[in-house]
Amino acid sequence: MKKILLLLLLCLSVLAFSDAGIRLSGNRLKQGGFFYVEYPAEKDCEVIFSRGPKSPRAYKRGDKKYVFIPVHYSTPAGTYPLSVREEGRTVFSDAIVVEDGNFKKSYLTVTKTMAEKRSDKNLQAGTDKIAEAKKNSLKEKQWSGKFLNPTGIKSSDNFGSMRFVNKKVVGYHSGLDYPVPKGSTLKAANNGKVIFAQKLTTTGNTLVIDHGMNIFSSYSHLSAFAVQEGQMVKKGDVIGKSGDTGFVTGPHLHFVISIGSTAVNPSLFLNAAVLENE
Secondary structure (H helix, E strand, C coil): CHHHHHHHHHHHHHHHHHHCCCEECCCEEECCCEEEEEEECCCCEEEEECCCCCCCCCEEECCEEEEEEECCCCCCCEEEEEEEEECCEEEEEEEEEEECCCCCEEEECCCHHHHHCCCHHHHHHHHHHHHHHCCCCCCCCCCCCCCCCCCCCCCCECCCCEEEECCEEEEECCCEEECCCCCCEEECCCCEEEEEEEEECCCEEEEEEECCCCEEEEEEEECEECCCCCCEECCCCEEEECECCCCCCCCEEEEEEEECCEEECCHHHHHCCCCCCC
16 A cells, blocks of 8 residues: 555655656667756756766746757666656656667777877867867857758768777777768758867867757767858858768767767757757
């Protein structure tokens, strides 16, 4: 009898939470995916997900607040708890199912000099610089609808593929590669603000656009920039030219979309609107 009462109380808690207009965009996704929690703007909620950011940010849009939760591509497939707290009290909990992304493997053979460009030290230096630029994302949503393919051609390397360099595992592919010739025109995937346009050892000439609400796109290995830091751009604006700077085996664009500092599958943004009510 006690178990039945407990189940009833849990169900009532969920129903009350839903009736208050607080909901999830979904509770089943693949590695490298994302979901968001939506709730009334007048509420101050804390979203806790063990496989996501420790303190995910909430962004107001109209009469709602949104918290985007990325799931890293290396997160083991499984079921993980999500809870939402208000004034120190858990008002909702759910189980998030992370499915296997079925990532492929890719193999690269490079010279010792080229391999050094991808050293842990150089990778971390670039990561730190970009993380600093991302600290204060624009509070207002800048993007509009689906994101644009920056090149107009099909990608050649899949997101999340396990990378082998000179027969050693070095990590996972954080974005999509587009094999465009050096000097090809690159376009902004969506509206936003250029927050980073600098040369890094690993990713070469790298440009990052803040699309608001902690969503960013980045473009690496450029041969030239057509915009500068602090500039606002529109979807489709020319932002630079492709190249072969940094750690590369040939000219291409490395395109990444991230929520905060966590890279997610760009295809999710290219194929569908980010918010269901856009």
